[in-house]
Amino acid sequence: SQQGEEDPQALSIQEGENATMNCSYKTSINNLQWYRQNSGRGLVHLILIRSNEREKHSGRLRVTLDTSKKSSSLLITASRAADTASYFCATDEKRGSTLGRLYFGRGTQLTVWP
Amino acid sequence: DTAVSQTPKYLVTQMGNDKSIKCEQNLGHDTMYWYKQDSKKFLKIMFSYNNKELIINETVPNRFSPKSPDKAHLNLHINSLELGDSAVYFCASSPGWGEEKLFFGSGTQLSVL
Numbered sequence: 001s002q003q004g005e006e007d008p009q010a011l012s013i014q015e016g017e018n019a020t021m022n023c024s025y026k027t028s029i030n031n032l033q034w035y036r037q038n039s040g041r042g043l044v045h046l047i048l049i050r051s052n053e054r055e056k057h058s059g060r061l062r063v064t065l066d067t068s069k070k071s072s073s074l075l076i077t078a079s080r081a082a083d084t085a086s087y088f089c090a091t092d093e094k095r096g097s098t099l100g101r102l103y104f105g106r107g108t109q110l111t112v113w114p
Numbered sequence: 115d116t117a118v119s120q121t122p123k124y125l126v127t128q129m130g131n132d133k134s135i136k137c138e139q140n141l142g143h144d145t146m147y148w149y150k151q152d153s154k155k156f157l158k159i160m161f162s163y164n165n166k167e168l169i170i171n172e173t174v175p176n177r178f179s180p181k182s183p184d185k186a187h188l189n190l191h192i193n194s195l196e197l198g199d200s201a202v203y204f205c206a207s208s209p210g211w212g213e214e215k216l217f218f219g220s221g222t223q224l225s226v227l
Contacts, residue, residue: 031214042118042204042218043157086155092214101170102216104149104157 004032004089004105012111019076021108023089024069030092032065034074037086037107046074046087079112086110117141120205120219127195128227135190135222137205145169146188147206147216148180157204163188164210195226 007022023032031050035043049056049065049072056063062075076083086107093101120137127133139146147170148160161180162170168180177193188205205219 033214035216035218040221042206042220043216044218045215048214088157101159101162102214106155 004091004103006087006089006105006108008108009106010109010111012113013079014113015079015081017079017112019079019083019110019112021074021087021110023072023074023105025072025089025091025103026070027093029067032063032072033090033102034061034063034072035088035090035104037088039085043088076110079110081112081114084110084112118205118207118217118219120203120222122222123220124223124225126225126227129195129197131195132191132193133195133224134192135203135205135224137188137190137219139186139205139207139217141207141209141217142186143207143217144185144210145208146182146185147208148188148190149204149206149218151202151204151221153201161188161190192224195224197226200224200226 004023004025033048034046036046037043047058047063049063060077065072086109088104088107090102090104118139145164147162149157150160151157160174163182165185166182179191182188202221202223204221206216208216
């Protein structure tokens with residue numbers, strides 16, 4: 001089944017550095033989303049990129065999508081300790097029968113040290 | 115004001131018991147979901163309701179039964195709990211069917227002993 005797969009599983013950086021996380025998926029998609037999960041909390045939507053878009057920005061976040069490689073990346077610039085969280089990509093398959101289903105990966109655990 | 119709230123936050127129970135998790139959203143959304151997150155953080159959809167109608171029912175044991183009394187509420191009842199049911203259960207909502215962005219509750223940590 002379609003599932004996003006994030007890489008790396010864990011990332012540890014210093015404040016001020018950039019953090020890059022990658023996501024790979026298997027089938028054609030309508031869009032790809034990134035979510036953030038703080039420890040013990042629910043997921044929070046960060047950004048959505050559609051299959052006909054290549055790049056999107058939101059504040060310190062930059063998302064790219066390469067549908068030919070079935071991959072996406074999330075870049076967090078000038079990271080802060082408060083960015084410490086798990087980051088998940090989520091995809092939906094381009095098939096009507098699976099409309100409404102989001103497929104999540106296992107996430108990248110980002111730790112930003114002060 | 116919590117947008118998607120679920121109770122309880124923690125649930126510890128013995129095998130074989132029956133338990134319920136409640137979820138309410140005050141966003142005026144039409145669609146609600148239950149997701150299960152295992153110990154490896156893998157998040158998988160279980161059910162989805164749109165305007166109180168069951169739309170998605172993934173391969174979930176019959177012991178799990180969702181109920182939506184109105185479109186603002188989606189409860190999850192679990193019969194005969196098993197060890198493997200231990201996980202974090204998340205309720206989520208979206209504005210409408212096929213609307214991609216999800217709003218999640220803070221989760222219910224279920225531990226079956």
